[in-house]
Amino acid sequence: MTLKPDASGPVVDRAFIEAYFNAFAARDTEVFAQYLHDDVRWTISGPIDVIPYCGVHHGKAAVIDVMARRARNVLGITHIAREQFLVQGNQGAALTRLTAQLRADGRTISYRIANFFRFLDGKLIENVSLMDSFDAAEQVLGHVIDVDDAPPLANGNIALL
Amino acid sequence: MPDTVTKEVVDAFYDAFVKPDGEKLAALVHDDVRWTTRGPIDVLRFCGTHHGKAQVLELATKTLPTVFTDIKLVRESLVIDGDRAAALNFQTAQRRADGRVITYRFAHFFRFMDGKVIETTTIIDTFNAAEQVLGHALPRDGALTPPGATPPALDDLVFL
Numbered sequence: 325m326t327l328k329p330d331a332s333g334p335v336v337d338r339a340f341i342e343a344y345f346n347a348f349a350a351r352d353t354e355v356f357a358q359y360l361h362d363d364v365r366w367t368i369s370g371p372i373d374v375i376p377y378c379g380v381h382h383g384k385a386a387v388i389d390v391m392a393r394r395a396r397n398v399l400g401i402t403h404i405a406r407e408q409f410l411v412q413g414n415q416g417a418a419l420t421r422l423t424a425q426l427r428a429d430g431r432t433i434s435y436r437i438a439n440f441f442r443f444l445d446g447k448l449i450e451n452v453s454l455m456d457s458f459d460a461a462e463q464v465l466g467h468v469i470d471v472d473d474a475p476p477l478a479n480g481n482i483a484l485l
Numbered sequence: 486m487p488d489t490v491t492k493e494v495v496d497a498f499y500d501a502f503v504k505p506d507g508e509k510l511a512a513l514v515h516d517d518v519r520w521t522t523r524g525p526i527d528v529l530r531f532c533g534t535h536h537g538k539a540q541v542l543e544l545a546t547k548t549l550p551t552v553f554t555d556i557k558l559v560r561e562s563l564v565i566d567g568d569r570a571a572a573l574n575f576q577t578a579q580r581r582a583d584g585r586v587i588t589y590r591f592a593h594f595f596r597f598m599d600g601k602v603i604e605t606t607t608i609i610d611t612f613n614a615a616e617q618v619l620g621h622a623l624p625r626d627g628a629l630t631p632p633g634a635t636p637p638a639l640d641d642l643v644f645l
Contacts, residue, residue, distance in 0.1 A: 369590055369610040371623075408594050408606075410566035417564040417571035419594050419606060436523060438592040438608040440562040440573045452561070452573060454592050456523040458611035461623075469623050471527065471615070 336414045336443045344448060345418060345439075349404040353392045360384045361447035370457040375464055378457075398464075399424035399433065407436075414443045426464065433463035488568050490597040495563060495570050498595075498602060503556050507546040514538050515601040522607040525615060532611075553578035553587075561590075570595045589614040 347355040366387045370378035377394040381387050401424045408419040416439075423434040441451040462469050494513070501509035520541050524532035531548060535541050549556075555578060562573040572595075577588045589610050596604040616623050 369613070371612045374612075408569065408571070410564045410569055410571050412564045412566055415562060415564050417562065417573075417592075417594070419571070419592075419608070436606075436608060438571070438573070438594070440564070440571070440592070442562070452590075454573070454590060454608050454610055456608055456611050457613065458525045458615050458623075459523065461612050469525075471525070471619060471623065 336411075336446065338411045340446075341411050341416050341443070342409075345409065345416065348439075349406070349420065351391060351396075351401055353388060356391060357384070357388050359448050360387055361444055361449040364448055364450065366390065366451045366453075368453040368455075370455055371461055374461045375457070397427060399426050402432075416441050429466070431463075431466060433460070435460045435463065488597060488600065490565055490568055490570050490595075490600070492563065492565060494597070494600060495565065495572065495595070499558065499560075499572075502545050503558060505545040505549060507542055510545055511538065511542060513601055514541050515598055515603040518602055518604065520544070520605045520607075522609065524609055524611040529609075529611065529614060552581055554581050555579045568597050570597070585617075585620065587614070587617045589617065 344356075344359045347359065362384050364382075364384055364387050366381040368375075368378045368381075368390075372378040376398060377390050381390050401422060403423040405421040405423070406418065407421060408417075410417045418439045419436065420439070421434060421436050423432065425432055435456055438454040439451060440454075442449055458469065497509065498513045500506070501513060516538050518536070518538055518541050520535040522529075522532045522534075526532045531544060535544055557577045559575040559577075560572060561575055562571075564571045570593075572593045573590065574593070575588065575590050577586060579585070580587055590613075591607055591609040594606045594608075595602055612623065
């Protein structure tokens with residue numbers, strides 16, 4: 325999967341992209357749906373056995389289903405705080421903090437999400453959502469994930485960036 | 486009016502950071518840089534906030550080479566807007582300790598000042614990264630099943 329840079333693509337008006345993202349952030353399914361390309365590809369990185377709506381969703385109907393049903397079965401969003409929002413050409417990127425209540429037990433969870441998205445012919449054709457998925461998974465599970473059997477950290481058990 | 490960062494500056498930053506080339510990187514990082522990486526610090530020790538050029542240079546030129554070899558980044562998206570840039574990257578690297586290949590996706594949100602990185606927030610698919618670094622699956626005890634829902638059907642399990 326790649327959000328291919330498309331320098332030759334038409335520039336999308338910033339206000340249009342703002343309006344799209346506002347509809348997405350508000351989880352306004354009806355308005356949000358109007359922005360989607362029929363062939364939209366929507367990727368949410370994360371463990372699907374812990375956070376069931378993660379994965380790749382292809383096509384307008386599947387994306388709407390994620391927003392309108394599958395995600396709402398898991399959590400009810402109470403607030404989206406926009407921390408960064410960038411627009412260039414037909415692409416955008418946003419860093420937000422999501423706060424929500426879990427449907428299962430009413431607990432409040434909160435974590436950051438990065439969204440990268442691209443438009444084609446005035447419609448959203450691709451989105452990648454990336455979250456601090458370890459943090460999100462611990463909050464959804466309701467307990468610390470046991471990593472006691474991790475190998476020693478001193479000599480190389482470190483990833484980067 | 487803030488400066489406008491260019492793609493060339495972002496490219497130069499990544500080139501210096503991944504190699505790593507400390508001299509070039511030093512010229513692209515602000516003295517007062519704040520570098521924040523979200524994630525479980527007990528598994529991914531590079532997570533947390535690094536403040537100041539020296540700490541960021543240490544991360545890139547000392548920590549990184551002792552951890553990974555053959556690092557490759559595929560840039561999936563780059564969005565530049567004024568003095569800010571956001572990049573979505575897919576990293577592939579070999580873990581130096583045992584040669585295992587580790588891949589994960591991460592996002593950088595940069596702010597530049599005077600042509601240098603002054604602020605970075607990094608978002609990683611940390612669950613995935615932690616499992617790969619640990620070399621085993623993390624426990625899922627208590628994995629969520631929404632009220633009234635059955636466990637995901639096979640056609641719900643769409644893998645990345």
